[in-house]
Amino acid sequence: MKKALNSPNSIEELMQRAESMAGLNLGLLANYHQIEMPNDLKRHKGWVGQLIELELGALAGSKPEPDFVHLGVELKTIPISRSGKVLETTYVSVAPLTDIQGLTWENSVVCHKLQQVLWIPVQGDRDIPLAQRQIGSPILWQPSQEETQLLKQDWEEIMEFISIGQVDKVTARHGEVLQLRPKAANSQVLTDSIGRNGELTQTNPRGFYLKTQFTQKILSQLL
Template sequence: MPNQPPQTIDELMTRAHAMAGVTLGDLANEHGIETPQNLRKDKGWVGQLIEAELGALAGSKPEQDFLHLGIELKTIPVDHTGKVLETTYVTVAPLINIQGLSWEKSVVFHKLQHVLWIPVQGSRDIPIAQRQIGSPVLWQPTQTQMIALQQDWEEIMEMIALGKVEHITARHGEVLQLRPKAANSQSLTESIASDGSIKLSNPRGFYLKTAFTQHILQQAFNG
């Protein structure tokens, strides 16, 4: 059973700090959740387990996990040296009905206002049940980081608006990238074609690049 939502940021951080050093297996046992042998079919399992422990409510909704506190929760897999192992999913990208959508009204902007990062051991040579949870990092973007995020978002959204979604690669963007977001390539959604009509494309998601999240963790732990 998930824990009740924390009432204050202090309560949230107390819970987050209490998880540091705990293994995923021990945490799963506390919640009566079975630990999978691998994460290929259970990609969101770690995040869901942490959500249950911290009392997050949003799930997959396009809002912050702790909406009443204005905080988004993100687990982040790292190796034994603290190196970030993969990009961080932010939200599904809108591919139609985007006229008039501004950065300040975007889900990306909303979700990245205030983020609680939970590092988790992610090296594949460590069995999932034995992977430890790291110390939490409560982060708000600096003005420089926010400008970089906005520039990438606006550049990507302009390409989507011009019907160039198929031309956007993971290399676009300095800190934010657009990538296919679907269980398989058969998943299709509506998007804008180059002539302004509607066509079918694979769903896309916004992801934070590893160099960006690596910098966030380094700033927090190394000053």
């Protein structure tokens, strides 16, 4: 595997790299970085994102901070159909299920990661072989006041459920733009969480995801 490119020194440099990637297909990029391509993404969910991270020189990996922490930019690849329809929800971060006293929206990982996002659309139609899927034009986005308010509202409502020991009552339907979903390889994976009476109990890890209607709106406004 080729070494990751040095991280860009400015947002302008990052955008130049992202724009020069537009129009290329995943096979070409994987060959360049000498990365073996999986046949499909069933067992390699984050493969496309990792390839794009490598090409752009992202630093954070799975740390709870933006991918380009020195630029304050989070990187998100987003699968879209031929007609420009967003095909799946976007993972943001693991949800904290314990030690949440005093945690506010403003100092949450979700808030930090969504201050400024570089969206990289990638063809996601399953009938297109992975190697032939094209990378689209990059979009640099900062949430508007209204979008921030919606995100904050959903986050606070979901965290309220977690704090009173009712995380199991939160379904993917909760939230207007942000949702909470199990985030683990299978339902056998357990982690500590707050119980009904404030005691520690066990549940599946959860993650925060952006709903497709929200990301569709972002892409439609900026594409």
